[in-house]
Structures are given as structure tokens and as C-alpha cells.
Amino acid sequence: MFINYLQSLPAAIAQGMIWGILAIGVYITFRMLDIADLTVDGSICTGAAVCAVMLLSGQPMWLALIAATAAGMLTGLVTGIFHTFMGIPAILAGILTQLILWTVNLKIMGSANRALPATKLNLLVARIDLYRSIFILILFVFFIVALLYAFFGTEFGASIRATGANLNMSRAQGINTNFTKIFGLVLSNGLVALSGALLAQYQGNSDINMGKGAIVIGLAAVIIGEALFGWMSRNNFAIKLFTVVLGGIVYYIVYSTVIYLGLDADYLKMLSALLVALFLAIPYWKKKYFSSAVNAEKRALKAEAKANKKAEKKDKKEVA
Amino acid sequence: MLELIDVRKTFNPGTINAKKALQGVNLHLAPGDFVTIIGGNGAGKSTTLNAVAGVWPIDSGTIKIDGKDIAGLPEHKRAKYVGRVFQDPMMGTAATMEIQENLAIAARRGNHRTLKWGISSKEKIKFRELLSILDLGLEDRMTAKVGLLSGGQRQALTLLMATIQQPKLLLLDEHTAALDPKTAAKVLEISDKLIAENNLTAMMVTHNMRDAIAHGNRLIMMHDGKVIFDVSGEEKKKLTVDALVEKFSQTSGEEFSNDRALLSK
Secondary structure, three states: OOHHHHHHHHHHHHHHHHHHHHHHHHHHHHHOOOOOOOOOHHHHHHHHHHHHHHHHHHOOOHHHHHHHHHHHHHHHHHHHHOOOOOOOOOHHHHHHHHHHHHHHHHHHHHHOOOEOOOOOOOOOOOOHHHHHHHHHHHHHHHHHHHHHHHHHHHHHHHHHHHHHHHHHHHHHOOHHHHHHHHHHHHHHHHHHHHHHHHHHHHOOOEOOOOOOOOHHHHHHHHHHHHHHHEEEEEHHHHHHHHHHHHHHHHHHHHHHHHOOOOOOHHHHHHHHHHHHHHHHHHHHHHHHHHOHHHHHHHHHHHHHHHHHHHHHHHHHHHHH | OEEEEEEEEEEOOOOOOEEEEEEEEEEOOOOOOHHHHHHHHOOHHHHHHHHHHHHOOOEEEEEEEEEEEEEOOHHHHOOOEEEEOOOHHHHHHHHOOOOOHHHHHHHHOOOOOOEEOOOOOOHHHHHHHHHHHHHOOOOHHOOHHHOOOHHHHHHHHHHHHHHOOOOOOEEEEEOOOOOOHHHHHHHHHHHHHHHHHHHEEEEEEOOOHHHEOOOOOOEHHHHHHHHEEEEEHHHHOOOHHHHHHHHHHHHHHHEEEEEEEEHHH
């Protein structure tokens, strides 16, 4: 029995890495730009749909992956324009795009589900050849991290980071923050769609419902990565991105563990959401209840109130 | 150099909260002018600076820099001409980025941001020199995150960032108000130094009347969204705080009502 569990681990690792690529996309919007982008739930399926349809129509793999990524970038562009040019709050902009994509994804696929049989097609990643898949995914992750590390080190990349860090400062320094926000969303959703294209191949189909809750898994991966491996990254951006992928792997290892332990798989979405809620609350609670600065301020206020009372008493005495 | 002609701005027009913040501001700055701006609560001091910086569009009027009308340009495009330091020390710098990264971003103000590496080794040498002018020891902490610095250090860094690219106009919006007196004096000293060395045209809003008299070559007083008093040169040097308060009640017919200004007499 335990052997079965161990045998399920490579699959968890492969799946974790695919979702880790999505999580890197989520990291860009959520951590760097401070935007919770819900486009993700739709754009992952867009990537899967485009890739599936192209492969089924006999297009080469490289073209299918590029087209899927480009389609994802387009979805980010839509959300970006909703948010900046049309002034819609980021969360709502993402939800609107998500709904648009529901229709678009159905139209791309022509039905709610398209099968990608690994036996007939020459797929890059597939359940039937896990070790090759993992090897290829490692290459993908390294390539993506290297590319992003270089990009965010450039003048333009730095202006995107600055936008997320301080909007006021960015505008005062001549950064077109609307443009940098849009670009961040485009980049992020491109990665999400690429992850969707890989996921469709891995699970052997593209399904209209495959993106449900994707943002939560992405956030979980980011948060788990930071919580467990944050100590490794210091301030190195490349390592930070790797820890996000590690977070995705841990998520899927935990996932297969609780299933092995006999948990009803229906509970998993709820548990993921609760886990994310808890981890998002921790920094807030820390600030509210444990921050020394706040406590110091409270103490100062108390002391001031005391001093004021004393002074009042003194005044009264003098008047008397 | 800077021309404001009949600049008007009303916030929340047509509502119960409507506030006529600028009611025809006229101001003409010569190159090299260093103007201090004082006035009561809600006089329109910071609003004037924000109008020039382009934080929001003005309702009517003209804003020209070197003869070029900039009133229609968005904030990030005006940044090419305007360097700014805010009242809140947190506002002018990116806390999660390194000191040298902040400077590198400021050094590219007004230029196209390309895919070249964001900071060059030549720049790092230059930044080190500039930081050492501040005399705060920041030159040895160039890779430290700005969030680790004190308010005064961040304000000094913001000043450096605002001037590193030689702006046509430097806007200081009560930039020492949030600092303790000693740090405030130090930051003011640095401001004077940077303005003099770079030969900048500058506007400084302050609530401290003594600072307003001691710094710059010109002083203007605002009230109800208008410039009500404008003095420069020798006449400004002879001003006293009491004369200013007197002048205020004469021209506006009201008591001077800036709590902080009176407290810091």
C-alpha cells in the first residue's frame, strides 16, 4: 500500500511543477504588482484549449506552445485594459475577463472537452512517461526563471517592480504605471496559459472546468513556497521564483498524501481555500497584534493620557 | 521659467463637499527662483504643487514650463521636467527595493526605459559619490532595502532622487513636516545644498514661518486658493514672523489659522 503512495510521488512532482509555472505568473501579479488577478481561472484553460486544438489539427508542438502563451498574454491585455483604461477595480476586471473566456474557451474547443491521447499524439509531457516529463519540466522552469530574472533586472523590468512597490514614487519618477501594470498582467497570463498548455498534455485533455480555483492553487503555491523556503531566498529574485515552484510541488505532494490517507477528494478545494485564507491572515495578525511599533505607540498614547490627567488635576488645584 | 495663469480647481464639484481649492492662481517664476510658500489650512499650497505635478487635471488655466504648456500632460510625462519630494517620507521611495535600485530608477526619469540592464557599474560609482554628499552613511549601504531606513534618511534619498536628473523645477511639499526638528534641519540643509549646486528652480511649501523666511529668495503667501502676498530679494530677507502674521490678517481680513504654523513660530 505504502508502495502505491511512493509511486504516486513522481506524478505529484510533475503536476506540482506545472502548477508552479502558473504560480510564477501569480507571483508576478500578486506579489510584485500587488494585484489579485482572477483572469487566471480562465486563461489557464485558454492555454490548454489553444494548445489542444492546434495539436489535434496537426500543428507542431513548439507552435502550439507559443500560440497558447500568446493567447494567454492577450487575456492579460484585456484585464489590463479593463483595469487601467476603463478604471475597473482589478478583481472585478479579472472576473469579467474570466467570464468572457468561458465563452471564448468553449468556442476555441468547439465543445466542453477535447481529449489529447498520448498514445496517438507526440506530447511533451504525459502521465505515461513521468520521468521524461519531469526532466522536460525542469528545463522549462529553469528557462522561465532565467528569462524572468534577466527581464526584471532591466530598466523596464525595474519600472514594473517599482510600480508594485510604490505607485506614487513611480509616477513621480516618470513611469507610466498604467502601461507597466498592463505589461505585468500580460506577462503573468502568458505564463499561466503556458502552464495550461502543459497541463492539458499531462492530464490528456483540455476541459472547460479545469481552471476552477486555479488562482487559489497558485496563491497556495506562492504562500507555501514563501513559508517553507523563504529562508533560502534571502533577497535573490531567482531563488524566490524557484521557491514558488517548490511551493507548487509541496502542494501536490500534500494533496496526494491526504488522498492516500483516505480523504474524500471533494474536500480538497475547500481545504486549499482555507489554507490560503489562513496564510494570508498571518501577516495581518502579526501586524495587528504582535508588531512592536504598534505596541510602542499604544504605550505612548497611554502614557500621554496619564500625563494629561495629571496636568488637569494640577490645573484644577491651581484654580482652587 | 514656470508660469501659472489663472489656474482653477474645484474638488467634488456639484456636490455638498465641493471645495474650491484653487481660485485663480497666478505665479511667474524666474529661472533659479527658490520660492517658499506659506498659508493657512486649506489655502491651496499643496494643491498648487499637485496642479503643477499633474496629480489630477486642472479645471481651467495655463501651466507653462519654459514656454511649453504642460497642463494637458499626464503625471508621468511631467516628471521629465519636475522633481518632487512629498510630506510622507514613505511616498517618495520604494521600500522593497535597494537604495541603488531606487536611484537607478530616478536616474532614468524622462528617458525611455529599455531592456538594457537596470543599473551599470559606472552608475554605482556615481551613486556612491552622490550618497556621500548626504553625509548619512548611506554610501556604504547601497544594496540595503530602503524600507530599513529612517524617515529622515528616506527623505534625504528622495531629495537626491528628485534632483539626480536635473529637473527644471523642484517641488518640495512640506517635506520636513513629518521629521523631528533635528532631522528636519538636516534635510533642509541638504535641500539648500542640492538646489544651490544644481542651480535649480524650486518651490517649497512649509508650515514653519521661520524656515520660509530663512530659505529661498522669494516668499509667497496663499489664502483661499489665491496668492495674496509675494515678496522677494532684500525685502524678504528683512521679514519677521510677526510681520508675516500681521501681513496675513491685513490682506485676508482673518486671523492666521494654521495651528502648526503658529506652534512652530
